Amino acid sequence: MNGKNIEVIVVEDNSMFRKALVDVLNKSESMYCRHSYGTAEDALSDIESKELLPDIVLLDIGLPGMNGIECISHIKRLSPDSKVIMLTIHDEDDNIFRAICSGAAGYLLKDASTEEIAQSIQSVIMGGAPIDAHIAKKILDIFKKLTAQPTEYGLTNREKEILKLLVKGLSKKKIAETLFISFHTVDTHIRKIYEKLEVHNRSGAIAKALKERLV
Amino acid sequence: MNGKNIEVIVVEDNSMFRKALVDVLNKSESMYCRHSYGTAEDALSDIESKELLPDIVLLDIGLPGMNGIECISHIKRLSPDSKVIMLTIHDEDDNIFRAICSGAAGYLLKDASTEEIAQSIQSVIMGGAPIDAHIAKKILDIFKKLTAQPTEYGLTNREKEILKLLVKGLSKKKIAETLFISFHTVDTHIRKIYEKLEVHNRSGAIAKALKERLV
DNA sequence: TGCACAATCACGCAAATGCGTTATTTTTAT
DNA sequence: ATAAAAATAACGCATTTGCGTGATTGTGCA
Numbered sequence: 001m002n003g004k005n006i007e008v009i010v011v012e013d014n015s016m017f018r019k020a021l022v023d024v025l026n027k028s029e030s031m032y033c034r035h036s037y038g039t040a041e042d043a044l045s046d047i048e049s050k051e052l053l054p055d056i057v058l059l060d061i062g063l064p065g066m067n068g069i070e071c072i073s074h075i076k077r078l079s080p081d082s083k084v085i086m087l088t089i090h091d092e093d094d095n096i097f098r099a100i101c102s103g104a105a106g107y108l109l110k111d112a113s114t115e116e117i118a119q120s121i122q123s124v125i126m127g128g129a130p131i132d133a134h135i136a137k138k139i140l141d142i143f144k145k146l147t148a149q150p151t152e153y154g155l156t157n158r159e160k161e162i163l164k165l166l167v168k169g170l171s172k173k174k175i176a177e178t179l180f181i182s183f184h185t186v187d188t189h190i191r192k193i194y195e196k197l198e199v200h201n202r203s204g205a206i207a208k209a210l211k212e213r214l215v
Numbered sequence: 216m217n218g219k220n221i222e223v224i225v226v227e228d229n230s231m232f233r234k235a236l237v238d239v240l241n242k243s244e245s246m247y248c249r250h251s252y253g254t255a256e257d258a259l260s261d262i263e264s265k266e267l268l269p270d271i272v273l274l275d276i277g278l279p280g281m282n283g284i285e286c287i288s289h290i291k292r293l294s295p296d297s298k299v300i301m302l303t304i305h306d307e308d309d310n311i312f313r314a315i316c317s318g319a320a321g322y323l324l325k326d327a328s329t330e331e332i333a334q335s336i337q338s339v340i341m342g343g344a345p346i347d348a349h350i351a352k353k354i355l356d357i358f359k360k361l362t363a364q365p366t367e368y369g370l371t372n373r374e375k376e377i378l379k380l381l382v383k384g385l386s387k388k389k390i391a392e393t394l395f396i397s398f399h400t401v402d403t404h405i406r407k408i409y410e411k412l413e414v415h416n417r418s419g420a421i422a423k424a425l426k427e428r429l430v
Numbered sequence: 431t432g433c434a435c436a437a438t439c440a441c442g443c444a445a446a447t448g449c450g451t452t453a454t455t456t457t458t459a460t
Numbered sequence: 461a462t463a464a465a466a467a468t469a470a471c472g473c474a475t476t477t478g479c480g481t482g483a484t485t486g487t488g489c490a
Contacts, residue, residue, distance in 0.1 A: 156436060169419040171476065184439050191479075192436095201446095201478075203421055204384040210425040371466060386446065399469050406449070407466090416448075416476095 006031035006125055008056040011043045011071070012087065013063050017110070021058065024114035031056070031121060039063055040071035044078065053079045056121050059104075061088040072104055083124045085117075150213050153196045162189045164215050167206050221246035221340055223271040226258045226286070227302065228278050232325070236273065239329035246271070246336060254278055255286035259293065268294045271336050274319075276303040287319055298339045300332075365429050368411045377404045379430045382421050 008031050012018040018036050025033040035052065037043035040063050046052060057075055061068035072084050085106035105124050108117060155163065165175045172190065176183045190205075199205050209215045223246050227233040233251050240248040250267065252258040255278050261267060272290055276283035287299050300321040320339050323332060370378065380390045387405065391398045405420075414420050424430045 158437065166418060167422050169414065169416060169422060171416075173476085181437085182439050184441090185437070187478085188438075190477090194478085199384065201384055201386075202418055203381060206418055206421045207382050207384065207425060210422060373467065388446080396467085397469055399471090400467070402448085402470095403468075404466095405447090409448085 004028075004030060004032045006056060006121065007052075007054045008033045008058065008121060009043065009047075009052065009054040010036035010058045011038075011040060011063065011068070012036070012058065012060040013038045014060075021114055021117065024118055025121075028118050031118070040066040040068065040074075044071065044074050047075065047078045054082050056124060057082050057084045058117070058121075059084050059086055060110075061086055085120060085124060087117075153214070155193065155196055155214070159189055159193050159196070160214070162186065163193055163205065163209055166190070166193075166202060167209050167215050219243075219245060219247045221271060221336065222267075222269045223248045223273065223336060224258065224262075224267065224269040225251040225273045226253075226255060226278065226283070227251070227273070227275040228253045229275075235329055236332065239333055240336075243333050246333070255281040255283065255289075259286065259289050262290065262293050269297050271339060272297050272299045273332065273336075274299050274301055275325075276301055300335060300339060302332075365427050368429070370408065370411055370429070374404055374408050374411070375429070377401065378408055378420065378424050381405070381408075381417060382424050382430050 008025050010018055010021050010025070010033055012021065015038065018038070022033045022036050025031055035043075035046060035054075037046065040059075043057075044066075047054075059068045059071060059075075063071070068086060068088075072086075075082055075084060083105040085108060086104045087108055087110050089110050106120055108120055112120075161179070162175060165178060170178065172183055172186045176186045179186070190202075193205055194200060197205055197208050199208060223240050225233055225236050225240070225248055227236065230253065233253070237248045237251050240246055250258075250261060250269075252261065255274075258272075259281075262269075274283045274286060274290075278286070283301060283303075287301075290297055290299060298320040300323060301319045302323055302325050304325050321335055323335055327335075376394070377390060380393060385393065387398055387401045391401045394401070405417075408420055409415060412420055412423050414423060
Protein backbone atom coordinates (compact mmCIF):
# COMPACT_ATOMS: atom_id res chain seq x y z
CA MET A 1 0.00 0.00 0.00
CA ASN A 2 2.95 2.29 0.55
CA GLY A 3 5.33 3.64 -2.06
CA LYS A 4 5.14 6.31 -4.67
CA ASN A 5 1.76 5.53 -6.10
CA ILE A 6 0.02 8.86 -6.47
CA GLU A 7 0.56 10.26 -9.93
CA VAL A 8 0.49 14.03 -10.00
CA ILE A 9 0.75 16.33 -12.98
CA VAL A 10 1.38 20.05 -12.75
CA VAL A 11 0.06 22.72 -15.09
CA GLU A 12 1.60 26.07 -14.26
CA ASP A 13 3.05 28.70 -16.58
CA ASN A 14 5.59 30.11 -14.15
CA SER A 15 8.53 27.77 -14.74
CA MET A 16 10.30 28.62 -11.48
CA PHE A 17 7.28 27.81 -9.40
CA ARG A 18 6.51 24.76 -11.52
CA LYS A 19 9.96 23.30 -11.00
CA ALA A 20 9.85 23.97 -7.29
CA LEU A 21 6.55 22.18 -7.05
CA VAL A 22 7.67 19.19 -9.05
CA ASP A 23 10.78 18.86 -6.88
CA VAL A 24 8.81 18.85 -3.66
CA LEU A 25 6.34 16.34 -5.03
CA ASN A 26 9.06 13.99 -6.11
CA LYS A 27 10.70 14.21 -2.70
CA SER A 28 7.51 12.95 -1.12
CA GLU A 29 7.27 9.29 -0.22
CA SER A 30 3.80 8.79 -1.58
CA MET A 31 3.63 10.65 -4.86
CA TYR A 32 5.54 11.37 -8.00
CA CYS A 33 5.35 13.89 -10.79
CA ARG A 34 6.61 12.76 -14.17
CA HIS A 35 4.76 15.31 -16.28
CA SER A 36 4.46 19.03 -15.93
CA TYR A 37 3.28 21.66 -18.40
CA GLY A 38 3.29 25.39 -19.00
CA THR A 39 -0.08 25.57 -20.72
CA ALA A 40 -3.45 23.86 -20.54
CA GLU A 41 -3.23 22.95 -24.20
CA ASP A 42 0.08 21.10 -23.75
CA ALA A 43 -1.25 19.20 -20.78
CA LEU A 44 -4.47 18.20 -22.51
CA SER A 45 -2.82 17.00 -25.70
CA ASP A 46 -0.37 14.95 -23.65
CA ILE A 47 -3.14 13.46 -21.53
CA GLU A 48 -4.99 12.57 -24.70
CA SER A 49 -2.09 11.15 -26.72
CA LYS A 50 -0.37 9.32 -23.90
CA GLU A 51 -3.63 8.37 -22.24
CA LEU A 52 -2.40 9.71 -18.96
CA LEU A 53 -4.75 9.13 -16.04
CA PRO A 54 -3.24 11.22 -13.28
CA ASP A 55 -4.62 10.91 -9.78
CA ILE A 56 -4.09 14.58 -9.13
CA VAL A 57 -3.82 17.62 -11.38
CA LEU A 58 -2.38 20.79 -9.89
CA LEU A 59 -3.84 23.42 -12.14
CA ASP A 60 -3.10 27.12 -12.28
CA ILE A 61 -6.07 29.36 -12.97
CA GLY A 62 -4.21 32.16 -14.66
CA LEU A 63 -2.75 30.34 -17.61
CA PRO A 64 -1.99 31.94 -20.95
CA GLY A 65 -4.31 30.67 -23.66
CA MET A 66 -6.92 28.35 -22.26
CA ASN A 67 -7.44 29.22 -18.63
CA GLY A 68 -7.61 26.78 -15.77
CA ILE A 69 -11.35 26.92 -15.36
CA GLU A 70 -11.96 25.88 -18.93
CA CYS A 71 -9.33 23.23 -18.59
CA ILE A 72 -11.07 21.42 -15.73
CA SER A 73 -13.92 20.08 -17.80
CA HIS A 74 -11.56 18.85 -20.50
CA ILE A 75 -9.50 17.01 -17.95
CA LYS A 76 -12.62 15.52 -16.41
CA ARG A 77 -13.68 14.30 -19.84
CA LEU A 78 -10.33 12.68 -20.64
CA SER A 79 -9.68 11.36 -17.17
CA PRO A 80 -12.84 11.37 -15.05
CA ASP A 81 -11.21 10.04 -11.90
CA SER A 82 -8.52 12.69 -11.73
CA LYS A 83 -8.91 15.13 -8.87
CA VAL A 84 -8.15 18.72 -9.77
CA ILE A 85 -6.65 21.15 -7.31
CA MET A 86 -6.77 24.74 -8.46
CA LEU A 87 -3.99 27.18 -7.77
CA THR A 88 -4.60 30.90 -7.84
CA ILE A 89 -2.80 34.08 -6.93
CA HIS A 90 -5.74 36.16 -5.89
CA ASP A 91 -8.32 35.22 -3.36
CA GLU A 92 -10.62 37.82 -4.84
CA ASP A 93 -10.74 35.79 -7.97
CA ASP A 94 -14.38 35.64 -8.87
CA ASN A 95 -13.85 32.43 -10.79
CA ILE A 96 -13.93 30.44 -7.59
CA PHE A 97 -17.54 29.59 -8.02
CA ARG A 98 -17.08 28.41 -11.59
CA ALA A 99 -14.15 26.25 -10.60
CA ILE A 100 -16.00 24.61 -7.76
CA CYS A 101 -18.97 23.95 -10.00
CA SER A 102 -16.74 22.56 -12.73
CA GLY A 103 -15.63 19.96 -10.26
CA ALA A 104 -12.42 21.22 -8.71
CA ALA A 105 -11.62 19.19 -5.63
CA GLY A 106 -9.52 21.82 -3.93
CA TYR A 107 -8.64 25.43 -4.17
CA LEU A 108 -5.36 26.82 -2.95
CA LEU A 109 -3.55 30.12 -2.97
CA LYS A 110 -0.12 30.18 -4.55
CA ASP A 111 1.39 31.65 -1.44
CA ALA A 112 0.85 28.29 0.20
CA SER A 113 4.19 26.64 0.77
CA THR A 114 5.05 23.79 -1.55
CA GLU A 115 4.85 21.56 1.52
CA GLU A 116 1.33 22.68 2.22
CA ILE A 117 0.44 21.89 -1.34
CA ALA A 118 1.87 18.40 -1.01
CA GLN A 119 -0.14 18.02 2.17
CA SER A 120 -3.29 19.08 0.37
CA ILE A 121 -2.74 16.41 -2.24
CA GLN A 122 -2.73 13.79 0.50
CA SER A 123 -5.93 15.29 1.79
CA VAL A 124 -7.64 15.08 -1.58
CA ILE A 125 -6.59 11.45 -1.92
CA MET A 126 -8.20 10.83 1.47
CA GLY A 127 -11.43 12.28 0.13
CA GLY A 128 -10.98 15.75 1.57
CA ALA A 129 -11.48 19.11 -0.08
CA PRO A 130 -8.62 21.36 0.87
CA ILE A 131 -9.76 24.90 0.42
CA ASP A 132 -7.80 27.88 1.54
CA ALA A 133 -9.56 29.66 4.40
CA HIS A 134 -9.74 32.94 2.52
CA ILE A 135 -11.26 31.21 -0.44
CA ALA A 136 -13.72 29.31 1.72
CA LYS A 137 -14.97 32.58 3.04
CA LYS A 138 -15.34 33.90 -0.49
CA ILE A 139 -17.42 30.89 -1.36
CA LEU A 140 -19.68 31.40 1.62
CA ASP A 141 -19.96 35.07 0.70
CA ILE A 142 -21.02 34.20 -2.81
CA PHE A 143 -23.69 31.90 -1.44
CA LYS A 144 -24.76 34.47 1.06
CA LYS A 145 -25.10 37.02 -1.70
CA LEU A 146 -27.08 34.59 -3.81
CA THR A 147 -29.40 33.74 -0.98
CA ALA A 148 -29.65 37.10 0.70
CA GLN A 149 -32.93 38.90 0.68
CA PRO A 150 -32.48 41.88 -1.57
CA THR A 151 -31.75 44.99 0.46
CA GLU A 152 -34.82 47.11 0.88
CA TYR A 153 -34.22 50.46 -0.72
CA GLY A 154 -37.82 51.60 -0.34
CA LEU A 155 -38.44 51.74 -4.05
CA THR A 156 -42.10 52.23 -4.92
CA ASN A 157 -43.79 49.93 -7.41
CA ARG A 158 -43.58 52.54 -10.11
CA GLU A 159 -39.89 53.00 -9.43
CA LYS A 160 -39.26 49.28 -9.57
CA GLU A 161 -41.16 49.15 -12.83
CA ILE A 162 -39.02 51.91 -14.30
CA LEU A 163 -35.84 50.34 -12.95
CA LYS A 164 -36.68 47.19 -14.87
CA LEU A 165 -37.06 49.19 -18.05
CA LEU A 166 -33.74 50.90 -17.40
CA VAL A 167 -32.11 47.50 -17.09
CA LYS A 168 -33.71 46.57 -20.39
CA GLY A 169 -31.83 49.48 -21.90
CA LEU A 170 -34.72 51.82 -22.67
CA SER A 171 -34.22 55.57 -22.89
CA LYS A 172 -36.36 57.95 -20.87
CA LYS A 173 -38.34 58.73 -23.99
CA LYS A 174 -39.02 55.04 -24.66
CA ILE A 175 -39.97 54.45 -21.06
CA ALA A 176 -42.40 57.36 -21.23
CA GLU A 177 -43.96 55.86 -24.34
CA THR A 178 -44.11 52.41 -22.78
CA LEU A 179 -45.85 53.61 -19.63
CA PHE A 180 -47.95 56.28 -21.33
CA ILE A 181 -46.60 59.01 -19.10
CA SER A 182 -44.58 62.13 -19.73
CA PHE A 183 -40.85 62.19 -20.32
CA HIS A 184 -40.57 64.52 -17.35
CA THR A 185 -42.35 62.12 -15.06
CA VAL A 186 -39.95 59.38 -16.04
CA ASP A 187 -37.12 61.77 -15.33
CA THR A 188 -38.49 62.47 -11.86
CA HIS A 189 -38.85 58.79 -11.08
CA ILE A 190 -35.33 58.07 -12.22
CA ARG A 191 -34.00 60.79 -9.98
CA LYS A 192 -35.77 59.19 -7.02
CA ILE A 193 -34.35 55.80 -7.97
CA TYR A 194 -30.82 57.22 -8.07
CA GLU A 195 -31.37 58.86 -4.73
CA LYS A 196 -32.68 55.71 -3.09
CA LEU A 197 -30.01 53.47 -4.56
CA GLU A 198 -27.36 56.08 -3.77
CA VAL A 199 -26.01 56.23 -7.30
CA HIS A 200 -25.56 59.13 -9.66
CA ASN A 201 -26.11 57.63 -13.06
CA ARG A 202 -27.79 54.90 -15.00
CA SER A 203 -24.77 52.63 -14.97
CA GLY A 204 -24.68 52.56 -11.21
CA ALA A 205 -28.41 51.91 -10.97
CA ILE A 206 -28.30 49.04 -13.45
CA ALA A 207 -25.24 47.47 -11.89
CA LYS A 208 -26.79 47.68 -8.42
CA ALA A 209 -30.11 46.30 -9.63
CA LEU A 210 -28.45 43.30 -11.25
CA LYS A 211 -25.85 42.63 -8.59
CA GLU A 212 -28.35 42.82 -5.77
CA ARG A 213 -31.11 41.09 -7.69
CA LEU A 214 -33.50 43.99 -7.36
CA VAL A 215 -35.08 43.17 -10.69
CA MET B 216 -42.57 1.14 13.73
CA ASN B 217 -45.91 1.62 12.00
CA GLY B 218 -48.69 4.00 12.92
CA LYS B 219 -49.29 7.69 12.57
CA ASN B 220 -45.94 8.96 13.74
CA ILE B 221 -44.94 11.63 11.25
CA GLU B 222 -46.02 15.06 12.46
CA VAL B 223 -46.73 17.44 9.64
CA ILE B 224 -47.68 21.10 9.83
CA VAL B 225 -49.04 23.10 6.93
CA VAL B 226 -48.48 26.79 6.27
CA GLU B 227 -50.62 27.93 3.37
CA ASP B 228 -52.75 31.03 3.00
CA ASN B 229 -55.34 29.57 0.65
CA SER B 230 -57.77 28.01 3.11
CA MET B 231 -59.38 25.71 0.54
CA PHE B 232 -56.12 24.19 -0.46
CA ARG B 233 -54.90 24.07 3.12
CA LYS B 234 -57.95 22.12 4.25
CA ALA B 235 -57.70 19.71 1.35
CA LEU B 236 -54.07 19.08 2.21
CA VAL B 237 -54.73 18.52 5.89
CA ASP B 238 -57.53 16.07 5.09
CA VAL B 239 -55.35 14.00 2.82
CA LEU B 240 -52.51 13.96 5.33
CA ASN B 241 -54.80 12.79 8.11
CA LYS B 242 -56.18 10.04 5.93
CA SER B 243 -52.69 8.64 5.52
CA GLU B 244 -51.64 5.75 7.70
CA SER B 245 -48.25 7.13 8.57
CA MET B 246 -48.71 10.83 9.25
CA TYR B 247 -50.97 13.32 10.94
CA CYS B 248 -51.49 17.04 10.79
CA ARG B 249 -52.76 18.70 13.95
CA HIS B 250 -51.63 22.22 13.18
CA SER B 251 -52.08 24.32 10.10
CA TYR B 252 -51.66 28.04 9.56
CA GLY B 253 -52.46 30.80 7.11
CA THR B 254 -49.33 32.86 7.71
CA ALA B 255 -45.68 32.29 8.54
CA GLU B 256 -46.00 34.50 11.61
CA ASP B 257 -48.82 32.38 13.07
CA ALA B 258 -46.89 29.19 12.45
CA LEU B 259 -43.67 30.50 13.98
CA SER B 260 -45.29 31.87 17.12
CA ASP B 261 -47.11 28.58 17.63
CA ILE B 262 -43.93 26.57 17.09
CA GLU B 263 -42.19 28.78 19.61
CA SER B 264 -44.88 28.89 22.31
CA LYS B 265 -45.99 25.28 22.04
CA GLU B 266 -42.49 24.04 21.35
CA LEU B 267 -43.70 22.15 18.34
CA LEU B 268 -41.07 19.99 16.65
CA PRO B 269 -42.77 18.90 13.47
CA ASP B 270 -41.08 16.31 11.30
CA ILE B 271 -42.30 18.00 8.17
CA VAL B 272 -43.35 21.55 7.34
CA LEU B 273 -45.29 22.10 4.13
CA LEU B 274 -44.58 25.72 3.42
CA ASP B 275 -46.09 27.96 0.79
CA ILE B 276 -43.69 30.44 -0.79
CA GLY B 277 -46.20 33.11 -1.64
CA LEU B 278 -47.48 33.95 1.82
CA PRO B 279 -48.83 37.34 2.85
CA GLY B 280 -46.49 39.06 5.29
CA MET B 281 -43.34 37.07 5.85
CA ASN B 282 -42.74 34.93 2.80
CA GLY B 283 -41.87 31.27 2.80
CA ILE B 284 -38.21 31.79 2.02
CA GLU B 285 -37.67 33.97 5.05
CA CYS B 286 -39.67 31.56 7.12
CA ILE B 287 -37.38 28.58 6.45
CA SER B 288 -34.48 29.87 8.47
CA HIS B 289 -36.74 30.73 11.41
CA ILE B 290 -38.18 27.25 11.39
CA LYS B 291 -34.72 25.74 11.18
CA ARG B 292 -33.69 27.81 14.16
CA LEU B 293 -36.67 26.77 16.30
CA SER B 294 -36.75 23.18 15.15
CA PRO B 295 -33.55 22.17 13.41
CA ASP B 296 -34.62 18.64 12.58
CA SER B 297 -37.78 19.64 10.76
CA LYS B 298 -37.69 19.04 7.03
CA VAL B 299 -39.22 21.82 5.00
CA ILE B 300 -41.01 21.16 1.73
CA MET B 301 -41.72 24.28 -0.26
CA LEU B 302 -44.88 24.72 -2.26
CA THR B 303 -45.05 27.19 -5.08
CA ILE B 304 -47.39 28.11 -7.90
CA HIS B 305 -44.86 29.14 -10.47
CA ASP B 306 -41.97 27.11 -11.68
CA GLU B 307 -40.37 30.27 -12.97
CA ASP B 308 -40.08 31.47 -9.42
CA ASP B 309 -36.59 32.80 -9.15
CA ASN B 310 -36.61 32.17 -5.42
CA ILE B 311 -35.89 28.51 -5.96
CA PHE B 312 -32.22 28.98 -5.45
CA ARG B 313 -32.68 30.94 -2.25
CA ALA B 314 -35.00 28.32 -0.87
CA ILE B 315 -32.62 25.48 -1.62
CA CYS B 316 -29.78 27.40 -0.03
CA SER B 317 -31.88 28.14 3.02
CA GLY B 318 -32.22 24.44 3.53
CA ALA B 319 -35.49 23.41 1.94
CA ALA B 320 -35.61 19.62 1.61
CA GLY B 321 -38.07 19.55 -1.25
CA TYR B 322 -39.68 21.79 -3.74
CA LEU B 323 -43.12 21.08 -5.21
CA LEU B 324 -45.56 22.78 -7.49
CA LYS B 325 -49.04 23.38 -6.17
CA ASP B 326 -50.55 21.64 -9.11
CA ALA B 327 -49.22 18.40 -7.68
CA SER B 328 -52.11 16.29 -6.45
CA THR B 329 -52.53 16.15 -2.69
CA GLU B 330 -51.65 12.47 -2.99
CA GLU B 331 -48.37 13.30 -4.66
CA ILE B 332 -47.62 15.70 -1.86
CA ALA B 333 -48.27 13.02 0.73
CA GLN B 334 -46.00 10.72 -1.25
CA SER B 335 -43.28 13.37 -1.24
CA ILE B 336 -43.45 13.60 2.53
CA GLN B 337 -42.71 9.91 2.75
CA SER B 338 -39.80 10.43 0.45
CA VAL B 339 -38.34 13.22 2.59
CA ILE B 340 -38.67 11.06 5.66
CA MET B 341 -36.72 8.38 3.78
CA GLY B 342 -33.97 10.91 3.20
CA GLY B 343 -34.96 11.87 -0.30
CA ALA B 344 -35.32 15.29 -1.83
CA PRO B 345 -38.48 15.41 -3.84
CA ILE B 346 -38.17 18.15 -6.36
CA ASP B 347 -40.63 18.74 -9.10
CA ALA B 348 -39.10 17.94 -12.46
CA HIS B 349 -39.71 21.43 -13.81
CA ILE B 350 -38.12 22.95 -10.77
CA ALA B 351 -35.18 20.58 -10.96
CA LYS B 352 -34.53 21.77 -14.45
CA LYS B 353 -34.68 25.36 -13.26
CA ILE B 354 -32.13 24.59 -10.61
CA LEU B 355 -29.81 22.98 -13.11
CA ASP B 356 -30.29 25.95 -15.38
CA ILE B 357 -29.35 28.35 -12.62
CA PHE B 358 -26.21 26.35 -11.96
CA LYS B 359 -25.47 26.09 -15.61
CA LYS B 360 -25.79 29.85 -15.93
CA LEU B 361 -23.57 30.32 -12.91
CA THR B 362 -21.00 27.91 -14.18
CA ALA B 363 -21.32 28.41 -17.91
CA GLN B 364 -18.30 29.65 -19.70
CA PRO B 365 -19.15 33.20 -20.57
CA THR B 366 -20.09 33.45 -24.21
CA GLU B 367 -17.09 34.50 -26.22
CA TYR B 368 -17.78 37.85 -27.75
CA GLY B 369 -14.22 38.31 -28.92
CA LEU B 370 -13.58 41.23 -26.62
CA THR B 371 -9.93 42.20 -26.46
CA ASN B 372 -8.20 42.65 -23.13
CA ARG B 373 -8.42 46.38 -23.43
CA GLU B 374 -12.10 46.17 -24.19
CA LYS B 375 -12.71 43.90 -21.21
CA GLU B 376 -10.81 46.34 -19.05
CA ILE B 377 -12.95 49.21 -20.23
CA LEU B 378 -16.12 47.17 -19.85
CA LYS B 379 -15.26 46.65 -16.20
CA LEU B 380 -14.89 50.38 -15.72
CA LEU B 381 -18.22 50.97 -17.44
CA VAL B 382 -19.84 48.56 -15.00
CA LYS B 383 -18.25 50.52 -12.19
CA GLY B 384 -20.14 53.54 -13.46
CA LEU B 385 -17.23 55.62 -14.79
CA SER B 386 -17.76 58.16 -17.54
CA LYS B 387 -15.65 58.13 -20.68
CA LYS B 388 -13.65 61.02 -19.32
CA LYS B 389 -12.95 59.20 -16.06
CA ILE B 390 -12.00 56.05 -17.91
CA ALA B 391 -9.60 58.02 -20.08
CA GLU B 392 -8.00 59.47 -16.95
CA THR B 393 -7.82 56.07 -15.29
CA LEU B 394 -6.12 54.41 -18.24
CA PHE B 395 -4.01 57.41 -19.25
CA ILE B 396 -5.41 57.41 -22.76
CA SER B 397 -7.45 59.88 -24.74
CA PHE B 398 -11.16 60.39 -24.38
CA HIS B 399 -11.46 59.59 -28.07
CA THR B 400 -9.71 56.27 -27.68
CA VAL B 401 -12.08 55.30 -24.91
CA ASP B 402 -14.91 56.27 -27.19
CA THR B 403 -13.55 54.05 -29.94
CA HIS B 404 -13.16 51.10 -27.59
CA ILE B 405 -16.68 51.52 -26.28
CA ARG B 406 -18.05 51.51 -29.81
CA LYS B 407 -16.28 48.22 -30.46
CA ILE B 408 -17.68 46.82 -27.24
CA TYR B 409 -21.22 47.78 -28.23
CA GLU B 410 -20.68 46.27 -31.63
CA LYS B 411 -19.36 42.99 -30.27
CA LEU B 412 -22.00 42.69 -27.56
CA GLU B 413 -24.65 43.73 -30.06
CA VAL B 414 -26.00 46.54 -27.93
CA HIS B 415 -26.45 50.21 -28.65
CA ASN B 416 -25.89 51.86 -25.34
CA ARG B 417 -24.21 51.64 -22.01
CA SER B 418 -27.21 50.14 -20.27
CA GLY B 419 -27.28 47.21 -22.62
CA ALA B 420 -23.56 46.63 -22.28
CA ILE B 421 -23.65 46.70 -18.48
CA ALA B 422 -26.69 44.48 -18.27
CA LYS B 423 -25.12 41.96 -20.62
CA ALA B 424 -21.80 42.05 -18.81
CA LEU B 425 -23.42 41.37 -15.45
CA LYS B 426 -25.99 38.85 -16.60
CA GLU B 427 -23.45 36.84 -18.54
CA ARG B 428 -20.68 37.31 -16.02
CA LEU B 429 -18.35 38.90 -18.51
CA VAL B 430 -16.74 40.99 -15.80
C1' DT C 431 -58.49 67.59 9.24
C1' DG C 432 -54.05 67.66 7.83
C1' DC C 433 -49.72 65.91 6.38
C1' DA C 434 -46.57 62.85 4.26
C1' DC C 435 -45.88 60.44 0.14
C1' DA C 436 -46.60 58.77 -4.46
C1' DA C 437 -47.30 59.99 -9.05
C1' DT C 438 -47.76 63.27 -12.28
C1' DC C 439 -45.77 67.27 -15.29
C1' DA C 440 -42.64 71.39 -16.74
C1' DC C 441 -38.39 74.47 -18.16
C1' DG C 442 -33.64 75.09 -18.83
C1' DC C 443 -28.92 73.94 -19.25
C1' DA C 444 -24.29 71.94 -18.83
C1' DA C 445 -22.44 67.58 -19.42
C1' DA C 446 -22.23 63.17 -21.40
C1' DT C 447 -23.33 59.95 -24.92
C1' DG C 448 -23.70 57.55 -29.43
C1' DC C 449 -22.22 57.52 -33.94
C1' DG C 450 -20.43 58.72 -38.81
C1' DT C 451 -15.94 59.12 -40.55
C1' DT C 452 -11.02 59.08 -40.86
C1' DA C 453 -6.21 57.93 -39.67
C1' DT C 454 -1.67 56.41 -37.40
C1' DT C 455 1.00 53.17 -34.82
C1' DT C 456 1.84 48.86 -32.66
C1' DT C 457 1.22 44.04 -32.10
C1' DT C 458 0.16 39.53 -33.66
C1' DA C 459 -0.16 35.89 -36.66
C1' DT C 460 0.71 33.55 -41.05
C1' DA D 461 7.57 39.83 -44.81
C1' DT D 462 3.18 40.94 -44.95
C1' DA D 463 -1.47 41.04 -43.86
C1' DA D 464 -4.80 41.32 -40.09
C1' DA D 465 -6.06 42.88 -35.74
C1' DA D 466 -5.64 45.95 -31.80
C1' DA D 467 -4.81 50.26 -29.77
C1' DT D 468 -4.43 54.81 -30.31
C1' DA D 469 -6.45 59.57 -31.65
C1' DA D 470 -9.46 63.22 -33.74
C1' DC D 471 -13.81 66.26 -35.31
C1' DG D 472 -18.56 67.24 -35.49
C1' DC D 473 -23.27 66.78 -34.28
C1' DA D 474 -27.80 65.22 -32.87
C1' DT D 475 -29.54 63.07 -28.87
C1' DT D 476 -29.72 61.86 -24.20
C1' DT D 477 -28.74 62.50 -19.58
C1' DG D 478 -28.47 64.44 -14.88
C1' DC D 479 -29.93 67.89 -12.08
C1' DG D 480 -31.68 72.58 -10.07
C1' DT D 481 -36.10 74.20 -9.27
C1' DG D 482 -40.80 74.41 -9.33
C1' DA D 483 -45.86 72.73 -9.38
C1' DT D 484 -50.46 69.79 -9.07
C1' DT D 485 -53.22 65.84 -7.84
C1' DG D 486 -54.61 61.79 -5.31
C1' DT D 487 -54.26 58.49 -1.39
C1' DG D 488 -53.66 56.83 2.99
C1' DC D 489 -52.71 57.41 7.74
C1' DA D 490 -52.84 59.82 12.29
